[in-house]
Amino acid sequence: MMATVSSPARRRIDEIGDESRRRILDAAEELFAERGFDRTSFVDISERSGISRGSIPWHFKNKDGLVLAVVGRAIDRAMGPEHYETVPRLAEVLDEYANWLRSGNSALMFMILTEAMRSTGAVHTQYxxxxxxxxxxxxxxxxxxxxxxxxxxxxxxxxRAFAVALNGAVTGIHLQALVDPDGIDLDAALQALASVFDKHVADVWAQPTPEKERTPGKGSGSRRSKSR
Structure with missing residues (x-):
């Protein structure tokens, strides 16, 4: 006779699967955005997700591991590297980013930034x-x-330099939209940034003008003649 799995054991198997992991991440993302990192506990996440508290560390080890997984998933949905591989224009990437920002959970990015800035541990490294x-x-x-x-x-x-500049500009617009949502037009700001960047993208590879050839007696030619 085939052995049957008892109800508690079956629940445990169910709670270590991909679906339970997704439910934990969904609940944690909502709660971190609503309450912040410090005010959210595993008990809160368990109640919101319907997954037992003891199963959360099995998936993520600790709170740092959970918050890093939440941030990584959220950002991959919005601006993961693969997004840049499949679109011809920056405006399309930023349009997706704007949609994520309006989802209500994007404040999480800055909450975790605060945590990363005051620590040198796993959150800092992951950020x-x-x-x-x-x-x-x-x-x-x-x-x-x-x-x-x-x-x-x-x-x-x-x-690399332009990537730093663009990332900084996007982050700045994002922050303004969170702090003063009625004071800026998010879509207009992001599309203005994309328009300027697309228009001047050729400047990324514009090499500086070579220096004029030095006159005799002032450059390397003079030094070479003295060394003879």
Missing amino acids: QEFLARRRKGVELWLRKQRPDGVDPTFATERE
Whole structure:
């Protein structure tokens, strides 16, 4: 006779599956955005998700692990590197970002930033990795548009610099929209940023004008003649 799994054991199996993980993440994302990191407990998340409190550490070990998983999932949905691989224009990426921002949970990003800035532990490290992934997405998007004949070393350096600048601008607009939602037009601001960036994207690879050839006696030619 085939053995049957008792009800408590069956529930335990169900609670360590992908569906329970998703429910925990959904509940945690909502609660972190509503109450903040410090005011949300595993008990709160258990009640909201319908998953037992004891199953949460099985999935995420501790609260830091849970919050990092929440942030990683939320950002991947909005501005993961793969988004840049499939769209030809930055405006389309920022349009998706605006939709996520309006979802109601995007304040989570800054709540976790606060936690990351006051610690040097796992949250801090993971937030660094999150920012690096966002910059990497911009770099990938730029690389797909890189003109032929541009020196790769120079191009990579400039692409990294522009990725930092763009990421900073998007984050600034996001923060303003959260603090003063009635004071700015989110869509207009993001599309203005995209328009300026798309219009001047060629400047990313514009190399500086070479210095004029030095006159005899003042440059390397003079030093070479003295060494003879």
